Amino acid sequence: MLYIVGYGEMAKAILRGLKNGKWDMENVGVVGRNEEKLKNIEKEFNVKTFLLDGFDITDKEIILAVKPYALTEISMRIKGVANTLYSILAGKSLTEIEKYIKAKFYIRAMPNIAAAFSASTTAVTGDVEVKKRAEEIFSYIGDVVWVENDDEIDMATAIIGSGPAFLAIIAEAVSDGGVYIGLKREIANKLTKGLFKSFSKIDMNFSEIKDKVMSPKGTTAEGILEMEDNKARGTILKVIKKTYEKSKKL
Numbered sequence: 001m002l003y004i005v006g007y008g009e010m011a012k013a014i015l016r017g018l019k020n021g022k023w024d025m026e027n028v029g030v031v032g033r034n035e036e037k038l039k040n041i042e043k044e045f046n047v048k049t050f051l052l053d054g055f056d057i058t059d060k061e062i063i064l065a066v067k068p069y070a071l072t073e074i075s076m077r078i079k080g081v082a083n084t085l086y087s088i089l090a091g092k093s094l095t096e097i098e099k100y101i102k103a104k105f106y107i108r109a110m111p112n113i114a115a116a117f118s119a120s121t122t123a124v125t126g127d128v129e130v131k132k133r134a135e136e137i138f139s140y141i142g143d144v145v146w147v148e149n150d151d152e153i154d155m156a157t158a159i160i161g162s163g164p165a166f167l168a169i170i171a172e173a174v175s176d177g178g179v180y181i182g183l184k185r186e187i188a189n190k191l192t193k194g195l196f197k198s199f200s201k202i203d204m205n206f207s208e209i210k211d212k213v214m215s216p217k218g219t220t221a222e223g224i225l226e227m228e229d230n231k232a233r234g235t236i237l238k239v240i241k242k243t244y245e246k247s248k249k250l
């Protein structure tokens with residue numbers, strides 16, 4: 001059995017990913033505070049559910065998917081020593097997690113919301129004894145990248161965890177731009193979605209892509225001048241820096 005503590009956005013995205021990947025959902029348990037919410041999860045995903053109060057984690061594999069600030073409360077409501085604790089909490093280091101929840105092995109992972117479509121890229125670190133098992137579990141929700149340490153998970157959070165929200169804002173702005181110059185919204189949205197799909201398939205370095213698209217005296221060069229004039233590159237760089245710094249304050 002694999003247990004997930006929490007039934008929020010990320011927990012549900014992981015459940016969807018596991019289901020897509022044909023994980024045996026009867027061997028998944030969801031643990032939470034609210035009986036009604038647990039009943040809904042049970043119906044939606046065909047999993048077993050358990051109330052958090054007094055839940056015994058002994059020898060179990062647990063994915064912790066609650067709010068980072070809930071760590072203290074969780075530690076007071078559960079009992080026992082888990083086999084492996086997989087934490088997806090932003091900003092909570094392995095050392096900190098170890099203080100609150102007892103387990104033989106610890107893994108810290110940073111997936112993203114694309115887990116729901118088995119398309120997350122998940123950064124993972126922790127005890128090498130369970131590296132293979134961690135890679136196996138998180139491969140159900142997409143690709144897995146093993147990183148060196150906790151700090152790299154915080155850095156990955158800025159790109160992988162939060163990244164979909166940043167790209168959503170950029171995508172929305174691109175589509176708005178299309179509407180501004182005269183496209184129907186439906187077409188602008190379709191083209192923008194298509195752009196992201198096309199981009200994900202181009203197997204080249206980022207600078208190579210830019211060089212191949214930017215023709216002398218062309219349309220792209222005009223757009224790039226506007227981006228550079230408005231410090232788009234520096235702004236995005238600072239977005240990543242600020243997001244990383246915030247994870248250190250959670």
Ligand SMILES: NC(=O)C1=CN([C@@H]2O[C@H](COP(=O)(O)OP(=O)(O)OC[C@H]3O[C@@H](n4cnc5c(N)ncnc54)[C@H](O)[C@@H]3O)[C@@H](O)[C@H]2O)C=CC1
Nearest residue numbers: 006007008009010065066067068070073088089090111161
């Ligand atoms: N939303 C995202 O895209 C990503 C989120 N994460 C991490 O996943 C975790 C969950 O985030 P979301 O699903 O977005 O949040 P959410 O707000 O959708 O869900 C939070 C869950 O935590 C539970 N919870 C909150 N306080 C609690 C407490 N005191 N005791 C017990 N349970 C409590 C809630 O009942 C809920 O099930 C966070 O630690 C976040 O940093 C990581 C990667 C991506």
Ligand SMILES: O=C(O)[C@@H]1CCC=N1
Nearest residue numbers: 090157160161162163
């Ligand atoms: O915004 C947050 O704090 C979480 C962590 C990464 C994505 N969502």
